[in-house]
Amino acid sequence: xxxxxxxxxxxxxxxxTLGNVLGNAAMLQGFHATYLPAYGAAMRGGxxxxxxxxxxxxxxxxxxxxxDIVVALNQPSAFAFINRLVSGxxxxxxxxxxxxxxxxxxxxxxxxxxxxxxxELGNARSANMIMLGAFAKLAGVPSREAVFSSLKLLMGRKxxxxxxxxxxxxxxxxxxx
Amino acid sequence: xDKVFISGNHCIAEAAIRAGCRCYFGYPITPQNxxxxxxAAHMRRAxxxxxxxxxxxxxxxxxxxxxxxxxxxxxxxxxxxxxLKQEGLSFLAGFEFPAVIVNMMRGGPGxxxxxxxxxxxxxxxxxxxxxxxxxxxxxxxSVQELADLTVKAFALADAYRTPVMLVxxxxxxxxxxxxxxxxxxxxxxxxxxxxxxxxRGDGPSRYQASLILDGLEMxxxxxxxxxxxxxxxxxxxxxxxxxxxxxxxxVVAYGTTARIAKGAIKRARKDGLKVGLIRPITxxxxxxxxxxxxxxxIRHFLVFEMSTGQMVEDVRLALENCGVEINFHGxxxxxxxxxxxxxxxxxxxxxxx
Numbered sequence: 001x002x003x004x005x006x007x008x009x010x011x012x013x014x015x016x017t018l019g020n021v022l023g024n025a026a027m028l029q030g031f032h033a034t035y036l037p038a039y040g041a042a043m044r045g046g047x048x049x050x051x052x053x054x055x056x057x058x059x060x061x062x063x064x065x066x067x068d069i070v071v072a073l074n075q076p077s078a079f080a081f082i083n084r085l086v087s088g089x090x091x092x093x094x095x096x097x098x099x100x101x102x103x104x105x106x107x108x109x110x111x112x113x114x115x116x117x118x119x120e121l122g123n124a125r126s127a128n129m130i131m132l133g134a135f136a137k138l139a140g141v142p143s144r145e146a147v148f149s150s151l152k153l154l155m156g157r158k159x160x161x162x163x164x165x166x167x168x169x170x171x172x173x174x175x176x177x
Numbered sequence: 178x179d180k181v182f183i184s185g186n187h188c189i190a191e192a193a194i195r196a197g198c199r200c201y202f203g204y205p206i207t208p209q210n211x212x213x214x215x216x217a218a219h220m221r222r223a224x225x226x227x228x229x230x231x232x233x234x235x236x237x238x239x240x241x242x243x244x245x246x247x248x249x250x251x252x253x254x255x256x257x258x259x260x261l262k263q264e265g266l267s268f269l270a271g272f273e274f275p276a277v278i279v280n281m282m283r284g285g286p287g288x289x290x291x292x293x294x295x296x297x298x299x300x301x302x303x304x305x306x307x308x309x310x311x312x313x314x315x316x317x318x319s320v321q322e323l324a325d326l327t328v329k330a331f332a333l334a335d336a337y338r339t340p341v342m343l344v345x346x347x348x349x350x351x352x353x354x355x356x357x358x359x360x361x362x363x364x365x366x367x368x369x370x371x372x373x374x375x376x377r378g379d380g381p382s383r384y385q386a387s388l389i390l391d392g393l394e395m396x397x398x399x400x401x402x403x404x405x406x407x408x409x410x411x412x413x414x415x416x417x418x419x420x421x422x423x424x425x426x427x428v429v430a431y432g433t434t435a436r437i438a439k440g441a442i443k444r445a446r447k448d449g450l451k452v453g454l455i456r457p458i459t460x461x462x463x464x465x466x467x468x469x470x471x472x473x474x475i476r477h478f479l480v481f482e483m484s485t486g487q488m489v490e491d492v493r494l495a496l497e498n499c500g501v502e503i504n505f506h507g508x509x510x511x512x513x514x515x516x517x518x519x520x521x522x523x524x525x526x527x528x529x530x
Binding site: 024032034063 | 180182207208291347348351352353354355436437439440441442443513515516517518
């Protein structure tokens with residue numbers, strides 16, 4: 001099993017946090033994992049993306065020529081990265097702000113109104129964790145427990161943030177079930 | 178110890194502290210700033226010194242100072258900053274002082290950009306400063322290996338009394354992977370360095386100088402260095418063989434490029450191509466013996482680099498008069514090649530076999 005995922009959005013949406021929580025969760029579940037951020041002159045509102053690979057064998061290349069899943073948190077990401085998807089791949093997009101998804105007949109697209117769901121939960125900034133929940137549901141990895149352990153590891157010192165994260169992940173998982 | 182999901186830059190810093198490094202001097206430059214950041218946060222707790230110097234030149238001279246008293250010491254930078262350190266590297270080699278110098282290479286020449294690149298191969302392996310010296314160069318290809326080779330770099334530096342380089346790039350530095358760290362080493366338990374300038378005590382007085390005016394002495398010193406590099410080549414050469422068992426076609430690549438090449442080889446293997454990889458882990462000493470042995474049965478070699486062709490010269494030197502075909506495909510700094518691109522290149526040369 002090998003799943004290559006590209007998460008993209010604008011700086012400040014928590015795309016890199018999403019990737020980091022995902023990578024840690026995969027490791028905690030016993031998988032091989034790589035997290036490769038696109039780095040550079042980053043700023044709030046600029047673009048941000050990272051590639052996460054989860055596998056049950058040694059990961060040859062952390063670079064994804066053609067990812068299996070693209071998680072797009074904003075409109076430019078959906079435009080930019082849908083073409084990179086492998087044939088048969090999946091696009092999960094934040095339908096609260098992505099208004100248009102370019103047509104591609106050989107991939108599946110899943111709309112998750114992450115911003116709206118986050119507001120419903122009372123924490124507008126947890127849209128990234130809702131997308132993570134949706135991803136985990138769709139990909140089948142990592143498990144809900146592993147994602148929670150990862151959140152605990154990374155955010156456990158701030159109980160409120162940790163709990164809000166868990167609720168958001170559950171919300172995302174429920175939305176795609 | 179449990180695994181930690183950690184970035185390459187942080188990993189080097191943590192591994193260095195665990196290896197007993199107690200002085201770090203550096204000046205910020207992307208893509209290795211997180212290394213200094215980690216040192217700033219953790220070195221003091223380990224009882225060591227973190228100092229952000231006023232320049233790269235100052236940092237490498239502080240390294241000379243700390244090394245002269247026998248402290249395990251590290252500096253890190255990226256290509257343009259490492260160029261500034263070359264004078265100090267030459268002095269470290271001349272003094273025979275152990276130190277670890279990290280170069281997270283970026284696109285160049287000049288200030289270039291911050292994208293991954295391997296354009297400093299010549300500078301690293303040929304002794305980038307003046308004078309007749311070489312520097313052992315370690316080139317990790319995973320975050321776990323960054324940890325292991327950082328520890329190894331300090332051991333080699335002490336054992337051979339030489340500066341050792343650890344080279345990576347932005348991808349190695351920024352990427353996160355699970356890492357198991359080695360147990361920390363207490364610097365007090367390391368073998369004594371009788372040459373270190375720690376005060377005379379009850380022993381004879383001693384001094385260190387890189388100025389050797391006497392002609393015969395200079396020559397003797399240089400031959401001594403040469404013998405040291407020869408022993409290094411005999412005992413410390415490292416490489417990885419990947420899918421080589423039935424290979425009829427060999428890819429040679431190191432660091433980040435080797436990771437991408439592995440992805441490409443996996444793809445090519447699915448198409449039935451008998452391709453394997455030799456990944457030099459030490460760039461100096463270069464694993465030339467294994468390449469020569471392979472050349473007895475394999476005729477086709479392909480070198481991948483993120484440069485316009487530097488390591489390929491070492492491959493050509495290693496395979497001189499072997500009558501094999503050596504091809505090269507390089508992408509200079511700025512763009513990270515993809516496994517798809519490399520696998521196309523493998524297919525192209527493989528078909529011609």
